[in-house]
Amino acid sequence: MKDPLKTIRESKPLIHHITNWVTIYDCANMTRTFGALPVMAHAREECADMTNIASALVLNIGTLTTEIIDAMIISAKAANEKRIPVLLDAVGVGATKFRDDMAAKILDSVHIDIIKGNYSEVAKLAGEDARTRGVESTAIDAEPRQLAKKFAGSRSCVVVMTGKDDIISDGERTFVVKNGHESMGYIVGTGCMAASVIASFAAINSDHCDAAKDALCYFGIAGELAAEKSVTPGTFKMHLYDEVFGLSDERAKVMLNIEEC
Numbered sequence: 001m002k003d004p005l006k007t008i009r010e011s012k013p014l015i016h017h018i019t020n021w022v023t024i025y026d027c028a029n030m031t032r033t034f035g036a037l038p039v040m041a042h043a044r045e046e047c048a049d050m051t052n053i054a055s056a057l058v059l060n061i062g063t064l065t066t067e068i069i070d071a072m073i074i075s076a077k078a079a080n081e082k083r084i085p086v087l088l089d090a091v092g093v094g095a096t097k098f099r100d101d102m103a104a105k106i107l108d109s110v111h112i113d114i115i116k117g118n119y120s121e122v123a124k125l126a127g128e129d130a131r132t133r134g135v136e137s138t139a140i141d142a143e144p145r146q147l148a149k150k151f152a153g154s155r156s157c158v159v160v161m162t163g164k165d166d167i168i169s170d171g172e173r174t175f176v177v178k179n180g181h182e183s184m185g186y187i188v189g190t191g192c193m194a195a196s197v198i199a200s201f202a203a204i205n206s207d208h209c210d211a212a213k214d215a216l217c218y219f220g221i222a223g224e225l226a227a228e229k230s231v232t233p234g235t236f237k238m239h240l241y242d243e244v245f246g247l248s249d250e251r252a253k254v255m256l257n258i259e260e261c
């Protein structure tokens with residue numbers, strides 16, 4: 001897509017999140033700072049109605065309960081009917097059996113357009129023998145680009161694996177996004193924020209592989225610019241918001257660092 005950021009800022013898509021209590025505030029603010037509109041509605045009684053007025057749905061299982069999983073499935077069914085993109089952030093898959101089982105239940109119950117997580121979360125979801133330390137990725141045995149491609153092909157969706165290099169595949173095209181800065185790994189929530197950003201880009205671009213690639217490039221570029229202005233996590237986070245707010249398609253285009261493989 002030619003100017004995704006301009007398109008988001010002009011159309012202000014509503015992004016419904018059912019997400020965790022740790023980073024919910026960061027996800028709301030990062031969504032808004034990119035130009036989209038966040039809303040978080042978890043109650044089973046209203047979640048489908050909220051999804052029905054939204055342009056994308058984020059499901060983040062970071063602080064899951066059985067009630068929240070029920071709400072996620074209700075909302076995802078509404079989103080599937082409405083044909084708006086659904087993103088699953090598999091936070092902590094590979095850490096406990098309950099998380100593994102609930103993520104599998106979501107995948108079995110509804111269509112997920114974009115499966116996202118860090119390397120070990122996605123590897124575990126794809127059936128590999130991977131371990132996640134709470135929400136922190138550990139090294140995986142599989143080659144990540146091949147894993148993402150195969151998993152995306154088998155589920156007919158886009159798979160996103162985040163880390164130093166972000167891998168994005170729709171089963172046919174596979175991209176490696178090298179934008180980003182190590183400071184992004186020093187604060188809690190950049191993974192969850194990345195999910196909000198991808199959903200915002202997917203809301204305005206029906207090519208979800210292209211949308212995820214653009215989203216992670218733009219978010220990574222803002223991270224690189226923020227790191228130039230800060231050395232500690234507190235100020236980095238403040239500058240991250242400011243650099244996203246000040247970003248333009250023109251500025252981002254000259255900083256893209258992507259490989260297609």
Ligand SMILES: Nc1ncnc2c1ncn2[C@@H]1O[C@H](COP(=O)(O)OP(=O)(O)O)[C@@H](O)[C@H]1O
Binds near residue numbers: 216
């Ligand atoms: N060492 C790094 N270098 C560049 N970018 C990074 C690095 N670590 C994380 N990021 C970026 O931070 C975001 C969150 O990724 P990650 O840390 O893998 O998520 P999570 O917090 O879910 O484990 C992604 O956009 C990723 O590209």
Ligand SMILES: Cc1ncsc1CCOP(=O)(O)O
Binds near residue numbers: 193
């Ligand atoms: C620490 C933590 N515990 C449950 S959810 C959560 C936040 C995870 O955030 P991220 O995946 O962006 O690091």
Ligand SMILES: [Mg+2]
Binds near residue numbers: 117118135191192
């Ligand atoms: Mg995460």
